[in-house]
Amino acid sequence: MEAKDGSKGFDFEGTFTKIESNESIHFKLGDNRVVIVELIETINGVKVVETFEAEDENSAEQQKQGWQSILHNFKKHVENKSN
Template sequence: MITIKTTINAPIEKVWQFWTLPEHITKWSFASPDWHSQYAENDLRVGGKFTTNMAAKDSSMSFDFEGEYTLVQQNEAIQYRIGDGRKVEITFKETPDGVEIIESFDPETQNPEEMQRAGWQAILDNFKKYVENN
């Protein structure tokens, strides 16, 4: 598994809402400024499914990031399987410095692990910036 993390200076309730509500997901779920998220759907419950569209702003490429939840513990943890079967685990932990998010995911085999780590970390960094500035 590949693991990334960040600490967000915000209350856990805000972090959870911004992570899980579609109207917020579309504001941060992309890896670079030349991409954006056109829409998101989220049925946040075990067995529920989610879809987040990620697209290049120049319309040259887009894809749906989708999966199914296997664990949902409000303000604490989320686990899901991506459409290709890989597992993702996310924990939310209150600390004196804010909410620590630790995200671990099974790597895919097409791209180097360092590239995958950098892409997922960039999305997590976008999330931190979005939460702390809104």
């Protein structure tokens, strides 16, 4: 993953371990941490809930902000595709 301006970047890899169509995606990162992305249908649309195992290198808050940024960019991408 890389910042658009090239100022920051890091390797990010994993393996999908379970995919439930329209419900959830489970994957294991290269360092064996588990991530679960749930897709929950609501009256207002689909709510995306992401649960991840924190790593030890960065603070929990930094990691939360990083994952939130990824979700926010994904939201913008999906909304732009539907117009």
